[in-house]
Amino acid sequence: MSSTLTISWWAALIGLAIAIILILKKVNPVYSLILGAIVGALLGGANLVQTINILIQGSQSVMGTVLRVLAAGMLAGVMMESGAADTIARAIVTKLGDHFALFALALATMVITAVGVFIPVAILIVAPIALEVGQRMNISKLSLLIALSGGGKAGNIISPNPNTIAAAKGFNLQLSQVMIADLIPAILALAMTIFIANLLKKKGTMITERDFELPSSSKSLQKLPTLKTALVTPLVAVILLLLNPIGSLLHINFLTNLNLDALYILPFAAIVGTIAMKQGNKIREYAAAGINRMTDVVLILIGAGTIGATITSSNLPEQIINLIKISHISGVLLAPLSGILMAAASASTSTGVILATGSFSKAILGFGVTPLAAAAMVHTGAIVIDQLPHGNYFHVTANAMHMDIKERSRCILYESIIGITAMVTATIIFGFLKF
Template identity: 40%
Template sequence: MDSTVGALLGLLVAIGLIIKKVSPAYSLILGALIGGLAGGLSLEEVVASMTEGVKGVSSAVLRILTAGVLSGVLIKTGAAMTISNAIIRFWGEKRVYLALAFATMLLCAVGVFIDVAVITVAPVALSIGRRLGVPTPQLLLVMIGGGKCGNIISPNPNTIIAAENFGADLSSVMFANVVPALIGLLFTVFVIARFFPVPERRVHSDCETVADDRTLPPLWSSLVAPVVTILLLALRPLCGITVDPLIALPVGGLCGLLCMKQWKNALPSIEFGLQKMSVIAVLLIGTGTIAGVIQDSTLKDHILVLLDHISVGKELIAPVSGILMSAATASTTAGATLASASFADTILAVGVSSVWGAAMVNAGSTVLDHLPHGSFFHATGGVCELSFKERMKLIPYESLIGAVLTLCSTLMYWICR
């Protein structure tokens, strides 16, 4: 059997197992094993390919584990909730869509996972929705749209991995997608949100508050962790001083703890962040195995031939590979990992810079990362108490937001190259 067919078969096996609720990491490892054997490799060669694939993501795994310090601090101290509440109060209820989308975008942009960002903002959104009579699916959609916009400019695992595999500077990859993220935010708020009918607003007699801030840290101290992190990452493009994310992310989190005077919560915050990041790290090991098999297959060559036949520039391998791999894994992180690990050399060989290659792959990985065989679909639907059918109805609109982000990222590459 052709190695391309074998690689695709491995992906299908992995997807099928994930849909059947088998552990995603084990599903990907088994898919890699079956795909390699079906593609004509010996057992020894398959294991070697899988091992090389894991080696390719090892440095990203290390950075992701240290990113748990920042994520854990923001969530466990209540800083993430303080930031989201402040944004919503600043924009006001009349601009509720913009407020919710921007709050989720900012949380993702400072390093909070998109599902955690949605879960953090959701209680505020549901409270406002009950007060104003706004449908819950519409509220969830604007939060997801904002989260996707923040995800492509964040020091989250997907951006770290894409930058790592392309050999690009993380802060440069983050900044490259700022304009697409802002366009995506406006598209989410002023176009996508309008597809849903808005019922007549009904104000409840019981005056609900957005949240009780008395138990949360003040806004100025809540902003310290993300601001310090962003400043440290920005030193390279601004001053030529390189601070690796391995250092910047935990330092930002620890500075936030000090300024919030919550040093006693240091261990719980770090343990919480490590627990969250460990899930991603294990998932990356699984994606690394199947990425190794894909790299040793002829799949890249077939994609090049396909793009030639449809008269599309080879530069589009970057966004297209991100889209395809996010569909296969229903994960931005896994999609960015597979696409960048499998196609980085090919993308760089056609003249795309490392920064823009990583940026376009990252944007493409947001197009189909919300499919039902991934955890994001169920986590976001569950927190907003949507049925499976209600959650499914959001998929076309989520995909359209991701497509706009990818298109804008690609256009920015053509403008800036």
């Protein structure tokens, strides 16, 4: 690609719009993104060869994130397939008891999402427990799903999941930096979850015996690992991820210079945890399951890289900066807004973060926003309305709780309030107070 080529901003915007519209029309997201990138580049003045070069440049730019997402698949596969996540969830609910039922369910979903399990899978794991508790305590399905979804959202922004990896790598940060930055927003999101879930305890459909006759989304009965062994994988991962930040904080040169990347840490933690659970003979099975779950994310990353390259090759970032300056709106708000809009368009946290960082990172940083602040605000913005009906999450969670579309749709507003709580917290802390 010619270094002097600059695509017209309006063409890049049309390309992005085409990609989003196609995704909303249920066209494969990867092809939607690549097609949008091609159209945007060609309309913007690139010739056929330059367009291909832009696409290749864009796909190459996301390879670092792709490798780390694949590494995360190893950890996710072990946590999900071994039963470790089930053990942790049941232990939390049992220890806290019925008196703190909604808190226990929200916390359980938060924890197992935070240790690397995908949020839809986390809800599938905890849903059967929630139905049991709900029937016993006479709590509505609406309240229960708010507890699970809100807890999952809180855990998702502090997890080594693809969305957090994308937020970190989109702004050239360490994964642990973003996880730590989003901790306070996650805690406040959890608090809001518990508050709303308790308000809705008697609202909506109650659980009946029929809910237990329907096909369950939970895993078939298996011999679950003990709590001590189930905790090994997440504890090893968290401890190793925190070594570098701790070294920087305490000025310990050895730890500061260690540079243990998630690419090494996550598979290593998964292997150690598998051995601790005495399931070393299943490591290939867990790895295969994990990588299968990451395949869609990796493909979307490649597609998002192409549309991101089309946008960054254009003068759209400069135009956005000029527009915001003219309107006298704080440029800080571009970070959370880009996360909200892209996640809403794709109905996916991961895809939303990938699109927002790939398309708007240059413009966001152009306002003097620090990379860490930008990552935290984009990331928390992406959990505001990522639960819309054109995405997989909406339907997976509805089936998990045996809810029809109308009843599931009632949750969207409350889930958005939980996401807004995290986003506003991150924006105040990092955007305006500049911590």
